Amino acid sequence: MSSAFAAGYSCPAYKKYTSCNAGYYLNGTGAGNSCSSCTGVSFTNYGTDTTTDYSGCTATSQTVSGSISGGGSYTQYQTRTGSRTGTRSKSQTCYRTGGAGGTSGSSACTGMGNCGAWSYGSWSYGACNYTAWANSGARKITCPAGTYWNGSGCASCGTGYYCAGFNSVDESSLLNGYGRKSCTNAPANANYTGSATTNSCAWSCKAGYYGSSVAGSTSCADCGSGNYCTGGTHRATCASTVLASAPIPTNIISVSSGSWLDFNHATSTSDCVCEWYFSDDVRTQYMNQRLCSEGPGGNNYTHYNWCRTGYYATEPLNFNNWYNNCAACTNGPANSTYTSYSTPSQMYAVESNCPWQCNAGFYKNGNSCVACPSAYPYSDAGATSVTQCYSGTKKRAWNGSQIPCAKPSGCATVQCNACSKSTCDYVAYANSAGTGDGEVKSGCTTNNASCNQTVASVTAASGYYVNGVSCPACSGVGDGSYTLSENGNTGGNAQCYKICSRACTQQACPANATCTHGTTSTSGVQYYGGACNAAASTCTMSFECNNGYNLTSGNICAQLCTAGATHLKTGTGVSIPLYSAPQSVPAINVGYNGDVCYGTLATGAASGAFNVKYGGSTYHAVQ
Numbered sequence: 001m002s003s004a005f006a007a008g009y010s011c012p013a014y015k016k017y018t019s020c021n022a023g024y025y026l027n028g029t030g031a032g033n034s035c036s037s038c039t040g041v042s043f044t045n046y047g048t049d050t051t052t053d054y055s056g057c058t059a060t061s062q063t064v065s066g067s068i069s070g071g072g073s074y075t076q077y078q079t080r081t082g083s084r085t086g087t088r089s090k091s092q093t094c095y096r097t098g099g100a101g102g103t104s105g106s107s108a109c110t111g112m113g114n115c116g117a118w119s120y121g122s123w124s125y126g127a128c129n130y131t132a133w134a135n136s137g138a139r140k141i142t143c144p145a146g147t148y149w150n151g152s153g154c155a156s157c158g159t160g161y162y163c164a165g166f167n168s169v170d171e172s173s174l175l176n177g178y179g180r181k182s183c184t185n186a187p188a189n190a191n192y193t194g195s196a197t198t199n200s201c202a203w204s205c206k207a208g209y210y211g212s213s214v215a216g217s218t219s220c221a222d223c224g225s226g227n228y229c230t231g232g233t234h235r236a237t238c239a240s241t242v243l244a245s246a247p248i249p250t251n252i253i254s255v256s257s258g259s260w261l262d263f264n265h266a267t268s269t270s271d272c273v274c275e276w277y278f279s280d281d282v283r284t285q286y287m288n289q290r291l292c293s294e295g296p297g298g299n300n301y302t303h304y305n306w307c308r309t310g311y312y313a314t315e316p317l318n319f320n321n322w323y324n325n326c327a328a329c330t331n332g333p334a335n336s337t338y339t340s341y342s343t344p345s346q347m348y349a350v351e352s353n354c355p356w357q358c359n360a361g362f363y364k365n366g367n368s369c370v371a372c373p374s375a376y377p378y379s380d381a382g383a384t385s386v387t388q389c390y391s392g393t394k395k396r397a398w399n400g401s402q403i404p405c406a407k408p409s410g411c412a413t414v415q416c417n418a419c420s421k422s423t424c425d426y427v428a429y430a431n432s433a434g435t436g437d438g439e440v441k442s443g444c445t446t447n448n449a450s451c452n453q454t455v456a457s458v459t460a461a462s463g464y465y466v467n468g469v470s471c472p473a474c475s476g477v478g479d480g481s482y483t484l485s486e487n488g489n490t491g492g493n494a495q496c497y498k499i500c501s502r503a504c505t506q507q508a509c510p511a512n513a514t515c516t517h518g519t520t521s522t523s524g525v526q527y528y529g530g531a532c533n534a535a536a537s538t539c540t541m542s543f544e545c546n547n548g549y550n551l552t553s554g555n556i557c558a559q560l561c562t563a564g565a566t567h568l569k570t571g572t573g574v575s576i577p578l579y580s581a582p583q584s585v586p587a588i589n590v591g592y593n594g595d596v597c598y599g600t601l602a603t604g605a606a607s608g609a610f611n612v613k614y615g616g617s618t619y620h621a622v623q
Contacts, residue, residue: 019102057082070154312342561597
């Protein structure tokens, strides 16, 4: 049989197809069946689409803060993003393309073709999943007034500087020394004695000068000839002197006759030295330097005292000519400075023997001034040993101990944040070999002070709840009745609860009855902000039928007959209640005073009861 003949045709009622070509199936199995094309067999194809949505989860941000050394703080802006997964169902109608010929039923058709368009359901989205918090931008640094940024924290301003403090400055723009400026308010010849938050550092006049004690003084005056000043506002007068007059030779200390020599501006009484001249009948004039209070006279005629600092007398005393000259001393080594004039070792000697000291950055070694080691390149003028050479600013790392944080009151457990202290700055003298640190000159001697850990997280004890890193009492929540909580809880005040009760539900009282209900209740727990979870219960109930009503076997209060008879009594003592309306089918019908009253029947015979046969069945009266 060819498919061209079979397709779309039906056999006569007395014949049937026994097979079909590929792509067709037998439609029916008896006489008169047909070969139908598989292309008419449809089915539904189902699928699911999945997508990731970033727009539905709003990006969030927060600012965290913390402390830094020196009393400062920082804030850090952080962001995070989220995404959610969405799914939707889809379906399409498709048709079969082929099948095994001769097989009965459309289930023989296989293949898929001529599918219609997909039909889509609505997108369904899950919860948003957020990325971890990520730092955004530089930290914002704040240092309090009186401190500045030293590269890693807030440091004390230091003598001679003023630090106003700063608030919320990008760390990336902070250079070492940010926030510190040199004070300029002190007058000449003054030393700073403290720091400030404005250009108003404390200062004091240095020795040899004095400041007026008048409030608002802004200058340091020269101590003045005949006086000495120890610094600040001190100024005192030297002892009395005798004045004389004489000419001044070359390179001799140039002073007016009889005036005071103000060595370094007279810082003490030892600087109160007077120069004066005198003559007698035997010798020409010459100079004698003594304390002015001693006056002229005596035999201490040391003419070499005429010379200035760094000079020596070029000839011994000449009794015929007092114009003895001075020449520059040559005994000092390189990198040194003379500190006074030459003092000969014996009377009338001529010696280049000026006292000297090594310049700053050098130290004395025999009769030479040696440069300080490269790692300790500094020294004050007059250093006499390599151990007086000192370094620039160094840093010493912290090596102290962490002190665990205390458990806050009301908490069951506590977790602490690790802590540490920043490096500290110091300056050290060289050791005797010049190869390492000796004694500390200034700054920290060690950096091993303990640091106190801060609280990271807590769990609350019974009767308390977690609020950040503290554990307040539940008794302070709401109206004060939620006093309980589980030990070790980590939630907020919603963890606080109280014991609650739930009254039983009263049953409906039957009609025509008077009821008495019980008052039992069940116990449960009620969390703050929630409802009581006590189980529901039903109150016990007892009742009595009202007058004129009687409790039936169906446990209802039915009205007794109102015709004047309420019971039917038998000679055997059986009393049958009579009702105004039938309470059973069939019922006992009793005529009385022109009305009908009804007695209740139940199926089956009962001993000692009123039994009735009706319709082939036996019933008994219910009392």
